[in-house]
Amino acid sequence: MIRGTQGIDNQIATGVSFVQKIPELKQKCISPEQKDLGQLCFSIESPHILKRGISVSENAFVLGAIKEKGLTDEEFDCLWEYLGYCPVSRHFKYFAGLEIKGHVIYGMDYGRMIKRDNSSIFFDHHGEVQFGKVRFFVILDFERKEDTTLALTECFRCPRYSPEINILSVKVTNEIKFVNIKYIKEGCMYLSVDNTSRKYVCRFPNKLESD
Known part of the structure; x- marks a missing residue:
């Protein structure tokens, strides 16, 4: 113009x-x-509104492009454990951004996310509340997107979880797991204090920055 x-x-x-x-x-x-x-x-x-891609489940939309990705040995083993069998291929369709239930979540593989944190999630795993940071999202089967869209998540341990507390102390672990996106409850913010071992998740999304 x-x-x-x-x-x-x-x-x-x-x-x-x-x-x-x-x-x-x-x-x-x-x-x-x-x-x-x-x-x-x-x-x-409304130019600030994020452009949604395909719907992968109810109230969940891809943000950005869908590309193909080859899993590392660690990620492939994790998927094998999730599925209960060895996948035929280690290459899958993946994407970096997801809008779900009003929360915007970007995986850590998203190149433009340098200082902010939009990758932390609060999710349910077999009835247990957990927190983690998403690396990226994969779609295993486009015909069954709702059941096969997963978030590869680096897990935190929250020793003193309480649903009434919004800022919780967590510990970083070496555990990674695939989480079906339908078990994601909300996006969170991850905070670490410089020169200390203290790390926290805040149970409210980062709405200060977006693309």
């Missing part, structure tokens, strides 16, 4: 006027049947 610096004041005024007119134009010119045009207007009006 802005082209060069000549007459920049007029360009800005025209751009603002155009954006302000969008709701009125949408109401007058776009019928409910024209969903594509409605989505275009919504993306212009």
Whole structure:
């Protein structure tokens, strides 16, 4: 909408006027049947809203591109343990970002997540409450996405968990496991105190930073 610096004041005024007119134009010119045009207007009006990809389960959407990834020996062994049998291949479709139940979670493999933490999760594992950091997400079978979309998670140990406490002390472990995304309860924030061994998870999402 802005082209060069000549007459920049007029360009800005025209751009603002155009954006302000969008709701009125949408109401007058776009019928409910024209969903594509409605989505275009919504993306212009709300550029900060993350663009969802495919739905992988109820209230869960892929954020970003889906690519192919080869698992390391450690990750492959972990998947073998999760499935109970040896997979035929170690290459699977994977993605780095997930919106689930209103929480935005990015795996640690997401290249743009350097300082912030959007990778920590609070999840249920066989009836036991656990915390961890997601490396990435994989889809084992596109025909059964809801049952085969998993988060590879580096687990924390929380020795004094209480549902009434929002900031909990945790210990980092060497355990990794695949977690079905339907068992993710919420996104959290992971905090570590410099020059100490103290580490915490905060049971509220990081909403200060997003793409």
